[in-house]
Amino acid sequence: MDRRLFTARELLCLAVLALVLVAWAVWPKSSGAAVVVQRGGGEIGRYPLDVPARVEVSGANGFSLTVVVQDGAVHVENSTCPDLICQRHAPISRSDQAIICLPGQVSISVEGGERRGPDAYAG
């Protein structure tokens, strides 16, 4: 009786399938995430998160912000507003993060990006 689990042809077939799947899994792909800039609740700009960019955004009350996209994250490099909270905010890259400039009524958020998963599963 044949004691092998697989025939040679089956093994070859499975190896090819596994290789294709692994290649697909590790293939670098565009994240598809976008930086969305809003002023006063209305969208004024949308930029891909994986393309480096530097954008001047004019906010309300004459304030302007320099928004920089680099390394798959976005941050405010400069702002003429008095608070500078937006400028001090760490770069954001996930869908549940946002940078808000209240004096300029500007919000910068990420759409279609990675979300923070749960810390643990139970049950």
Next chain:
Amino acid sequence: MDRMPTRADKPARRVALFGVLLALTVALAWAERLIPMDAVLPGAKLGLANLVVLCGLYLFPMPWALALTGLKILLTGLLFGSYYSLAFSAAGGALSFLAMVLCKRLGRTVAFTSVLGGVFHNLGQLLCAWALLGSMGILAYFPALLLAGMGAGAAVGAVGALILRRLWPDADKTS
């Protein structure tokens, strides 16, 4: 030592074996819940109960094997799952069963049949998720889940091949 009755040819014997195997699927499905897999890859399972489905495929005529699969999905789905997970299991189970029957008809080995069963099981679940959610986002999950299906299918298939070889050496390998 008496050799174990192999193909359950007598009706009473076949019904008894069917019942035992069906009960075993529920026991194995319960045992599997003790192994948390969700943290590694949500949706991935070893599919211990599919060991019984695999053996059933070789021990019973096709309609009986189909009944075993269907009842296993219904029972474990109602006992341990939700309506959603029942839908996912049904889609995966149906596609997987179809693939395994075809594979067996083509005279492939037990282990290979099991691997294809695992792959098509997860393929069916992905299609079901796509139909229910209408989102292409799940495609990102495709390769990982199919690889998981291959792994689980290979593990179950290796054990299944051994079991069939030891317990039912003249089990139906061809038709």
